[in-house]
């Protein structure tokens with residue numbers, strides 16, 4: 001088999017890249033290790049920057065988002081039960097869209113099906129070869145049979161645990177990492193969201209976040225020790241703990257109900273540089289991970305895909321490979337800024353086991369800055385609603 005761009009991974013990055021390249025008449029093959037049902041069963045964050053909204057619309061995957069998503073003009077921050085609002089529109093003139101990333105993946109699959117995309121599911125043993133030549137190859141196993149694809153370029157969109165990043169020789173890459181000493185226990189419940197907008201709550205007992213998917217589906221998280229698993233948190237204990245950490249008037253009106261999903265996610269910041277090697281280009285979680293605080297994961301992936309697709313389109317339209325050569329630098333400039341935002345929001349809002357009174361005072365002062373200073377709120381709102389592509 002032969003194609004122009006081989007795409008490893010059929011998550012949001014791989015599907016959106018394939019969609020944008022196909023719209024420009026460039027051939028793609030997507031190789032995904034899991035079944036489609038498995039990919040669509042993963043629950044992820046739910047806040048889209050405005051740039052992401054526009055990219056999804058342009059990709060022909062925005063109709064359901066525009067019908068079912070909710071536009072939010074602000075969010076709540078709270079500290080020890082006192083809350084204040086950050087008005088994104090007042091601070092920076094932009095909003096965000098609240099729409100689940102699982103639904104985006106579903107919409108991208110539908111758009112790819114309509115475009116006649118080649119997406120191979122259950123492709124196991126994917127391996128990349130000859131990336132430092134102008135004829136790279138990808139091999140895999142499908143239904144027990146060995147398969148091979150030759151191509152011009154390989155896009156590594158296979159997430160943090162994929163094979164693409166590992167295909168860059170260790171001596172040619174540098175990895176930066178920060179692992180946080182706690183996790184987020186998340187539940188999904190068919191209940192009314194806690195408030196009209198998201199609430200990020202700092203509390204002596206630990207951080208909490210009340211988010212939502214729609215008016216009858218709420219998504220909540222509490223900070224837990226890394227040693228805790230979902231089995232340690234029966235629904236009643238979860239709701240009790242959430243209520244303690246939220247502002248009192250919100251907790252008083254909180255609708256509770258059985259969880260329909262419950263899981264613990266560790267928090268990590270991670271960046272691999274450079275994001276390219278030979279004919280291989282990394283996008284999304286294959287190259288970087290953010291902690292969920294601030295919901296930057298998918299939004300960063302969309303930025304990468306925009307830059308890589310623009311560079312590939314320039315290469316195929318005019319033979320100009322200059323933008324491809326500059327892909328990693330351009331993508332990383334945006335990645336590091338979002339890394340800093342999600343790291344600083346994580347540091348501001350959580351209880352750290354090794355923090356003393358000094359660090360807690362610094363957190364209080366940081367929240368005070370956000371509450372009192374228009375300038376600080378503007379910096380927050382610009383980063384939250386999305387740095388430009």
Ligand code: APR
Nearest residue numbers: 009011012013032033044126158159162284285297298301
């Ligand atoms: N071969 C083929 N496919 C693979 C391999 C492999 N060796 N390893 C992983 N994959 C697939 C995974 O099964 C998954 O479907 O690659 C896909 C990667 O998808 P994500 O992990 O969702 O990563 P990405 O597409 O970059 O997503 C970007 O969107 O939903 C959010 O949290 C997500 O922040 C992330 C962002």
Ligand code: PHB
Nearest residue numbers: 045046211292293294295
């Ligand atoms: C979510 O809705 O799952 C969500 C929202 C905002 C975040 C993280 C997760 O910062």
